[in-house]
Every structure is written in C-alpha cells, then in structure tokens.
Amino acid sequence: MVDPLAEVVSLLRPGAPFSKLVVASAPWAVRRAEMGRPFYFVVLEGGCRLTIDGPRGGETLTLQEGDFALIPAARGFATSSLDRQPPHVDEAVTTPIAPMPGGARVGDPDGAVDARLLVGNCVFGSPDAALLVPLLPQWLHVRGERRLSMLVQLVGEESRAERPAREVVMARLLEVLLIEALRVPAGRSAGTSASPGLVRALADPKLAPALRRMHERPADAWTVAQLAHEAALSRSAFFERFSRAVGVAPMAYLLAWRMALARQMLRQRELAIAEIAERVGYSSVSTFGVAFTRHVGMPPGRYASRTLYDPA
Structure with a gap:
C-alpha cells in the first residue's frame, strides 16, 4: 500500500x-x-x-x-x-x-x-x-x-x-x-x-483511500467524482471535506503531486520527457509542458538542463 x-x-x-x-x-x-x-x-x-x-x-x-x-x-x-x-x-x-x-x-x-x-x-x-x-x-x-x-x-x-x-x-x-x-x-x-494539510487528511478514514489512490496511480485521469467514489462520499461532500482538511481542492493537490513526481524524474534524467508526461497523467508532451511551465515557472527541458549541473 x-x-x-x-x-x-x-x-x-x-x-x-x-x-x-x-x-x-x-x-x-x-x-x-x-x-x-x-x-x-x-x-x-x-x-x-x-x-x-x-x-x-x-x-x-x-x-x-x-x-x-x-x-x-x-x-x-x-x-x-x-x-x-x-x-x-x-x-x-x-x-x-x-x-x-x-x-x-x-x-x-x-x-x-x-x-x-x-x-x-x-x-x-x-x-x-x-x-x-x-x-x-x-x-x-x-x-x-x-x-x-x-x-x-x-x-x-x-x-x-x-x-x-x-x-x-x-x-x-x-x-x-x-x-x-x-x-x-x-x-x-x-x-x-x-492545521490543514496532508497529515490531517490522512487521519480521516474517508479521505485517506482517495489520497492513496492518487499516489498509487497518478497517471489515471482522475475526476472529483471518481475520487469521491473512492471516499464513499457524494461529489460535493468529498470536495468540501477534502478542501477543508488538506487546505487545497482535490485537483489542485493532484496537480501538485504530479508536478513533484515530474520534477524528480527530470532530475534523475533517466526517462524521456514524453515518458515522464505519460507517467504523470498527460497524453502529450505539449499539454504536459504547458502545465509544468505554469506550475514550476520554466519548461521541462530547461528544468532538466538546469538540474544537470545542480542535481541537489
């Protein structure tokens, strides 16, 4: 698990x-x-x-x-x-x-x-x-x-x-x-x-299964409705409960986790950007590049080049 x-x-x-x-x-x-x-x-x-x-x-x-x-x-x-x-x-x-x-x-x-x-x-x-x-x-x-x-x-x-x-x-x-x-x-x-954050959410028996699914299968095309099903809650109840416990909405949390994984894989320089994009839930390099740039502040290729000489 x-x-x-x-x-x-x-x-x-x-x-x-x-x-x-x-x-x-x-x-x-x-x-x-x-x-x-x-x-x-x-x-x-x-x-x-x-x-x-x-x-x-x-x-x-x-x-x-x-x-x-x-x-x-x-x-x-x-x-x-x-x-x-x-x-x-x-x-x-x-x-x-x-x-x-x-x-x-x-x-x-x-x-x-x-x-x-x-x-x-x-x-x-x-x-x-x-x-x-x-x-x-x-x-x-x-x-x-x-x-x-x-x-x-x-x-x-x-x-x-x-x-x-x-x-x-x-x-x-x-x-x-x-x-x-x-x-x-x-x-x-x-x-x-x-205070609100991952620690509090994992203590909630309803939210913990949904969080584990996001971490187990970050590439899945998750929706709030699907995550609510994992939590055995209605869509609105899950959204409100998750946002209150974690401090961010479910899709914002999922995006943050996908980008964290992408940054780690880019630093390791073992996979092509296309494969990294697929592993974090994006169907194309372009859509991944747009999301990554918006979240991190630079394109994936530049991030990988920068960390080549600063891998800490």
Missing part, C-alpha cells in the same frame, strides 16, 4: 542539523521573524505558549514537557511563559536574552527555571521544497506519543551531556524526531493536532 506522507517526506529529505538550548525563567516572552524556513520546538522541561502568526490573528498552542511542535514554513511566531500570552506582531518585547554556550538564557538570569526548550531550524534537502511544503500543515503539534517521547528524552539527555560526537548524534536524533512527528496521524490522540 502506498503511503502518501512517506512519499512526500522522502522527496523533501528533512534534516535538523541546527539546534540551540533555551533556558527560560518566568515571566518571559520572545518574538521571532523567519523567512519561510522550517522551525521546530522540543520541550525538554516545563512548558510555554506558542503563537503562530496567521491571516486571522494566528493560533496559540500550549506546549508541555515532552511535546514537539513544527512549523514547516515559519514566517513569524512568538513564545512566552505559561503565565502570559505570547506578544502580538506589533507588541514590544522587553524580556532580557543573554547568550550562553549552546543557546540562550531568557528572562531573569537568577530566577527559577520554568522551561527548557531545544529549538532550531530544520532543512529540507529537496530543491523543490518550496513547492512540496504547502502539502504539509502550517503547523504540527504532537503530544502523548510514546515513541516520540522516548526520542525527546534521548535528545534531552544528549543536549546535557558532554559526550564525544555529541553534535553529530544530536543532528541524527533530531532528524528522526522530525520524521517521526510527521508520521503521527493528526487526531489520533487528544494531544496530536495539525
């Missing part, structure tokens, strides 16, 4: 080589602006609040010890101690922040520690990450998962130890932690949640 999330994660090639320890004393608040890079939080001790900026004022999550949170394309977010709400975009932040080996001390340096966090930027090794990340949720929050809790514990122990090759081990543990978090179906437990 094809696993859509595994395919997307495999193409993204996630890693977590950058991390720092944040030790905080209440009351504290920190606001950060990012340039669309993936950012993660591992709560080693205590807890905090996290607000992810959004078009409707953002969403605030309460993070507890053992939790993992991921923002695949962070723009702006704020964190704070549990005794206050994170600062808004236009709110001034005056909490003192002092550098320390391997991280930062936040709040009163002589105060009682109320939270220890491991935070940092992830990396997606795929050159097409910007086009694949929209298939993921805007944010992912995982709690109460035994395997993930064990990884968080290992990360915490490694961060506090002075062992040889600590940085290498930390990077590998964080990479596994990142992949494990993406595999946890949203909604499986009370503490596991995600």
Whole structure:
C-alpha cells in the first residue's frame, strides 16, 4: 500500500542539523521573524505558549514537557511563559536574552527555571521544497506519543551531556524526531493536532483511500467524482471535506503531486520527457509542458538542463 506522507517526506529529505538550548525563567516572552524556513520546538522541561502568526490573528498552542511542535514554513511566531500570552506582531518585547554556550538564557538570569526548550531550524534537502511544503500543515503539534517521547528524552539527555560526537548524534536524533512527528496521524490522540494539510487528511478514514489512490496511480485521469467514489462520499461532500482538511481542492493537490513526481524524474534524467508526461497523467508532451511551465515557472527541458549541473 502506498503511503502518501512517506512519499512526500522522502522527496523533501528533512534534516535538523541546527539546534540551540533555551533556558527560560518566568515571566518571559520572545518574538521571532523567519523567512519561510522550517522551525521546530522540543520541550525538554516545563512548558510555554506558542503563537503562530496567521491571516486571522494566528493560533496559540500550549506546549508541555515532552511535546514537539513544527512549523514547516515559519514566517513569524512568538513564545512566552505559561503565565502570559505570547506578544502580538506589533507588541514590544522587553524580556532580557543573554547568550550562553549552546543557546540562550531568557528572562531573569537568577530566577527559577520554568522551561527548557531545544529549538532550531530544520532543512529540507529537496530543491523543490518550496513547492512540496504547502502539502504539509502550517503547523504540527504532537503530544502523548510514546515513541516520540522516548526520542525527546534521548535528545534531552544528549543536549546535557558532554559526550564525544555529541553534535553529530544530536543532528541524527533530531532528524528522526522530525520524521517521526510527521508520521503521527493528526487526531489520533487528544494531544496530536495539525492545521490543514496532508497529515490531517490522512487521519480521516474517508479521505485517506482517495489520497492513496492518487499516489498509487497518478497517471489515471482522475475526476472529483471518481475520487469521491473512492471516499464513499457524494461529489460535493468529498470536495468540501477534502478542501477543508488538506487546505487545497482535490485537483489542485493532484496537480501538485504530479508536478513533484515530474520534477524528480527530470532530475534523475533517466526517462524521456514524453515518458515522464505519460507517467504523470498527460497524453502529450505539449499539454504536459504547458502545465509544468505554469506550475514550476520554466519548461521541462530547461528544468532538466538546469538540474544537470545542480542535481541537489
């Protein structure tokens, strides 16, 4: 059985080589602006609040010890101690922040520690990450998962130890932690949640079969009616439910996945463009070329030539 999330994660090639320890004393608040890079939080001790900026004022999550949170394309977010709400975009932040080996001390340096966090930027090794990340949720929050809790514990122990090759081990543990978090179906437990995206949709027993069919047979001439049949829903009910769970309409998702596969095959340079077009559901090179150019920003031939010298 094809696993859509595994395919997307495999193409993204996630890693977590950058991390720092944040030790905080209440009351504290920190606001950060990012340039669309993936950012993660591992709560080693205590807890905090996290607000992810959004078009409707953002969403605030309460993070507890053992939790993992991921923002695949962070723009702006704020964190704070549990005794206050994170600062808004236009709110001034005056909490003192002092550098320390391997991280930062936040709040009163002589105060009682109320939270220890491991935070940092992830990396997606795929050159097409910007086009694949929209298939993921805007944010992912995982709690109460035994395997993930064990990884968080290992990360915490490694961060506090002075062992040889600590940085290498930390990077590998964080990479596994990142992949494990993406595999946890949203909604499986009370503490596991995600904004709209592939993770949430795969947790829906009605939508999951339709998503698997799209990934198993991307070349099929799918229609919304056919996919609705796979989901055992009416056409209108399927369209609305899919769009709400994934964040895009069914045909837009299918197009994004076909283009992701096409880009991968073009980079591998093992197939002719005509065969690639057929494998992703296009009856002619010209119709494939038009769709690819509109989605990627350049014709398939030019994309293949460019990646010949930059195959990363």
